[in-house]
Amino acid sequence: MTDKILIALKSIAKNKNRNFLTMLGIIIGIASVICILAIGDGFTHTVTKGMGSHNVKNKVILQWEPTSDYNTDGGFTQNDASALSKVPGVDHVKLTSSVVEAGAKAQYKTKNVSMSLNKQPKHLKLIKGTYFTMTGASNGVYISEDLAHKLFKENAINRLISIDGTVFVVQGIYRVNDMTEYRPDAYVSKTIFKELFANQISKDRAKLYISSDANKKQVGKTAVKRMKKMGEQKNTGRYVVSNPDQISKQFTKIMNDITYFIAFIAGISLLIAGIGVMNVMYITVSERRKEIGIRRAFGATSSDIRNQFLIESVVLCVIGGIIGIIFGYLFVSIINAFLPFKAVITPYAIILSLSVSTAVGLIFGFIPSNKAAKSELVGLLKEE
Amino acid sequence: MLKVTNVGKTYGKFTALENINLEVADGEFLAIMGPSGSGKSTLINILGLLDQSYTGEYLLEGKSYKDVNDNELSQIRGDQLGFVFQNFKLLTTYSVYENIEIPLIYSKKEQNKKHELVADVIQKVGLDGKEKNLPSELSGGQQQRVAIARAIVNRPKLIIADEPTGALDSKTSKEIMEIFTKLNKAGTTIIMVTHDSEVADYAMRTVYIRDGRLYNDEKSVKNHD
Numbered sequence: 001m002t003d004k005i006l007i008a009l010k011s012i013a014k015n016k017n018r019n020f021l022t023m024l025g026i027i028i029g030i031a032s033v034i035c036i037l038a039i040g041d042g043f044t045h046t047v048t049k050g051m052g053s054h055n056v057k058n059k060v061i062l063q064w065e066p067t068s069d070y071n072t073d074g075g076f077t078q079n080d081a082s083a084l085s086k087v088p089g090v091d092h093v094k095l096t097s098s099v100v101e102a103g104a105k106a107q108y109k110t111k112n113v114s115m116s117l118n119k120q121p122k123h124l125k126l127i128k129g130t131y132f133t134m135t136g137a138s139n140g141v142y143i144s145e146d147l148a149h150k151l152f153k154e155n156a157i158n159r160l161i162s163i164d165g166t167v168f169v170v171q172g173i174y175r176v177n178d179m180t181e182y183r184p185d186a187y188v189s190k191t192i193f194k195e196l197f198a199n200q201i202s203k204d205r206a207k208l209y210i211s212s213d214a215n216k217k218q219v220g221k222t223a224v225k226r227m228k229k230m231g232e233q234k235n236t237g238r239y240v241v242s243n244p245d246q247i248s249k250q251f252t253k254i255m256n257d258i259t260y261f262i263a264f265i266a267g268i269s270l271l272i273a274g275i276g277v278m279n280v281m282y283i284t285v286s287e288r289r290k291e292i293g294i295r296r297a298f299g300a301t302s303s304d305i306r307n308q309f310l311i312e313s314v315v316l317c318v319i320g321g322i323i324g325i326i327f328g329y330l331f332v333s334i335i336n337a338f339l340p341f342k343a344v345i346t347p348y349a350i351i352l353s354l355s356v357s358t359a360v361g362l363i364f365g366f367i368p369s370n371k372a373a374k375s376e377l378v379g380l381l382k383e384e
Numbered sequence: 385m386l387k388v389t390n391v392g393k394t395y396g397k398f399t400a401l402e403n404i405n406l407e408v409a410d411g412e413f414l415a416i417m418g419p420s421g422s423g424k425s426t427l428i429n430i431l432g433l434l435d436q437s438y439t440g441e442y443l444l445e446g447k448s449y450k451d452v453n454d455n456e457l458s459q460i461r462g463d464q465l466g467f468v469f470q471n472f473k474l475l476t477t478y479s480v481y482e483n484i485e486i487p488l489i490y491s492k493k494e495q496n497k498k499h500e501l502v503a504d505v506i507q508k509v510g511l512d513g514k515e516k517n518l519p520s521e522l523s524g525g526q527q528q529r530v531a532i533a534r535a536i537v538n539r540p541k542l543i544i545a546d547e548p549t550g551a552l553d554s555k556t557s558k559e560i561m562e563i564f565t566k567l568n569k570a571g572t573t574i575i576m577v578t579h580d581s582e583v584a585d586y587a588m589r590t591v592y593i594r595d596g597r598l599y600n601d602e603k604s605v606k607n608h609d
C-alpha cells in the first residue's frame with residue numbers, strides 16, 4: 001500500500017500544475033464545507049448553550065398569555081399558586097415574571113408621564129451626575145435622558161419627582177442608545193424596588209417544581225386544565241405549558257436543515273471538482289498506456305492497475321482536501337473576528353471533509369481507473 | 385518447457401499465424417527469425433501469455449493457461465516469465481532501481497528480499513553505481529541492460545526477448561547477447577525474436593517464420609561451450 005501511495009505521489013508531482021488546478025475545485029469545496037460547518041456548529045452551540053439554563057428536568061413552566069392586546073396586565077395570583085401546588089406530582093410552585101421591570105407613573109409639578117423602572121444595575125454610564133450603589137431605603141433615582149426631557153425643561157439633577165406617590169431625588173441622567181441597548185426609563189435602589197414596585201409586576205409565569213417520579217407532561221396537562229377552570233384571570237388570558245426543550249430542539253433542527261442545505265450547495269461545487277478529477281484521470285490514463293502495459297507484462301493484475309489509478313485519484317483529492325481544511329481553518333479564524341459568536345471546527349467537520357474528498361476521489365476516479373484496468377495488453381505494449 | 389500445437393491467429397480476415405507447431409526444451413536458447421510483418425511478435429505475444437485469443441493449443445510446462453483468470457495469468461507472467469523489448473520499455477520518470485523493482489512489487493514471493501534481489505541483478509548486468517540514474521541519463525546499451533535486469537529480477541524460467549538488439553549498434557548488441565548467453569548457461573530458457581542473423585547465431589536453434597507459417601526447424605550446430 002505504501003508503495004502504491006508513493007507511486008501515486010510521484011505521478012501527481014510529475015504534473016504539478018495540472019494537478020494543482022484540478023485540486024483547486026476540491027480545495028474551494030472543502031474550505032467552504034469547513035467554514036459552513038464551523039459557522040453552523042458554532043451558532044447551534046451558542047444558541048443551545050444559551051437555552052441550557054431552561055433545560056431543567058424537574059420543572060414545568062406554565063405561562064399566562066393575554067388574549068387581548070389592550071389588557072396585557074395579568075397572570076397568576078397567590079390563590080392560583082396554591083391551587084397549582086395541589087396538582088398531583090407538584091412539589092411546590094414559584095411565581096415569576098417574564099418581564100423584570102415595573103410600570104409606574106412619574107410626576108413633576110403638573111406633568112404626568114408613564115414610565116418603566118427597575119432596580120439599579122452594578123454599572124451605569126451617566127451623562128450627568130455621579131453613579132454609586134444606593135443602600136437601604138435611599139430615595140435616589142437615575143433617569144434616562146429621554147424621561148428628563150419629558151419632565152424637566154432644564155437641569156434635572158437634584159430635583160424631586162414623585163413616582164407612584166413616593167418622592168425621589170434625581171441623582172443622575174443616562175443616555176440610552178436605542179439601536180444597541182435597552183434600558184428602562186428609571187433605576188431606583190434594590191431595596192426600594194423590592195418594597196414598592198416588584199409586587200406590581202404581574203406574575204405571568206408559574207414554575208411548578210415536580211417530584212422526581214412525576215410525569216412532566218401529565219402534570220403540565222392537569223395544571224393547564226385546572227387553571228382553565230379556576231384561574232383567577234382565565235377571562236383575560238389563556239394558560240399554556242412553555243417548553244424550552246421543545247424550542248431548543250426545533251431551533252437546532254432548523255439550524256441543521258440550513259447547514260445541510262448549504263452543505264448541499266458545497267456538494268455541487270465538489271461535484272464539479274469531481275468531474276475535473278475524472279477528466280484529469282482520463283488524461284493520465286491515456287498518457288500512461290505504456291506504463292500500464294509494462295506493469296501488466298511484469299505481473300500486475302488488472303485490479304492492481306485499477307487500484308493504482310484509484311489510489312492516485314484518492315490521493316489527489318485527499319491532498320486537495322487537506323489543503324482545503326487548512327484554508328477553511330484560516331477563513332474561520334478570519335471570520336471569527338467579525339462574527340458575534342465563535343465558529344468552531346469540530347473533529348466531525350474534519351472527518352467529514354476527509355471522507356468527502358476520499359469519496360470524490362473514489363467515485364470520479366473509478367471509471368478512468370477501470371478503463372486503465374481493462375485495456376488490452378498487446379495494444380498497450382505497442383505504445384511508445 | 386513449452387509446446388505449441390496447431391496454433392493460429394486471425395485479425396478479422398487477415399491470418400497472422402497458421403498451423404504453428406513448436407516445442408522448446410528446458411534450458412534451450414531459441415531464435416525466431418523472419419521479416420517484419422511475418423507474425424514473429426504475434427507468436428511471442430502468445431508464448432508470453434500476453435495474448436490469449438488464439439486457436440490451437442499452447443502448453444507452458446505442460447499446462448494450458450487459455451482459460452485461467454486474469455489474476456492467475458498475471459501471477460504466471462510475473463513469476464515465471466521475463467520480457468525484454470526492442471525499445472527497452474523503461475519508465476522514463478523512474479530510476480534504474482525503481483524500474484528493475486517493478487516485477488517484485490507484484491510478486492508474492494520473497495517480499496523481504498527485494499533489495500538484495502535488485503542489487504544482485506544490477507551487478508549481474510554490470511550497472512553498479514547507476515541505481516539512481518534515470519533511463520534518459522543512460523546509453524542505449526545501458527538501458528537494455530536495465531530492461532534485462534528487470535526481466536530476470538524475479539528469476540523466471542523463461543525469458544522472451546522481442547528484437548532485444550534492434551535499437552543497438554553492433555558492438556553493444558554483442559555485449560547484450562553475451563549477457564543472454566550467460567543467463568542461458570545458468571539454466572534460463574530464452575526465446576528471442578530477431579531479424580539479425582548474427583544475433584541469431586548466439587542461439588542454439590533458429591526457426592524461421594514467414595507469412596504466419598513456421599519453417600526450417602533444424603537444430604543449430606552452434607556449439608555453446
